[in-house]
Amino acid sequence: MDKLRKETERSSEPFIAHYKTRYQEYPDIPIWVASEIMTFGALCKMYRNMVKIDQKSVAARYGLQPETLRSWIHRLVYVRNLCAHHARLWDRLWTIKPMLPAGKVWSPPALLGNTRLFSSLLA
Numbered sequence: 001m002d003k004l005r006k007e008t009e010r011s012s013e014p015f016i017a018h019y020k021t022r023y024q025e026y027p028d029i030p031i032w033v034a035s036e037i038m039t040f041g042a043l044c045k046m047y048r049n050m051v052k053i054d055q056k057s058v059a060a061r062y063g064l065q066p067e068t069l070r071s072w073i074h075r076l077v078y079v080r081n082l083c084a085h086h087a088r089l090w091d092r093l094w095t096i097k098p099m100l101p102a103g104k105v106w107s108p109p110a111l112l113g114n115t116r117l118f119s120s121l122l123a
Contacts, residue, residue, distance in 0.1 A: 003042065004034055011037050040080050044073045064101060071099040072123040079120050089117050098123055 008016060008027040019033060020026045035043065047055065048070055055066035062069060075098040082089060097114040100106040111119060 001028075004038065007037050007039075007042075008034070013037060040077050044077045047073055065099075068099040068101055071097070074098075075120055076123065092117065094120075 005027040008029055013036065015033060016029070016037065019029055038046070047058065050058070052066065055070070059066040059069040064072070075094070075096050078094075078096045079089065094115050094117075098119055100111065100114050100119065106122075111122065113119070
């Protein structure tokens, strides 16, 4: 919460300025406002720290189990960071592996595992 408050105060977004002038809760802002200024890593941590029933509700929207969605988000944070630092994505053996859901699409020969870029692209 401290990091989010600092991001809120540092932000120059017009919707943050609007919230600051209109609502006395500032720098505590609603989640739908906060998600616009959160880092992807912070969003990942937020999901990981949610109570299990809420994680399940979010994951169900995507037809996934909470643990699977958590692993996908973690992998995508890693992919995003590699891209931000101009690292190579292709022909890399990934150490952070997303869980693969059960089903025909996610098993061989359609997908050869979760150690390559293709599993990230599917997620």
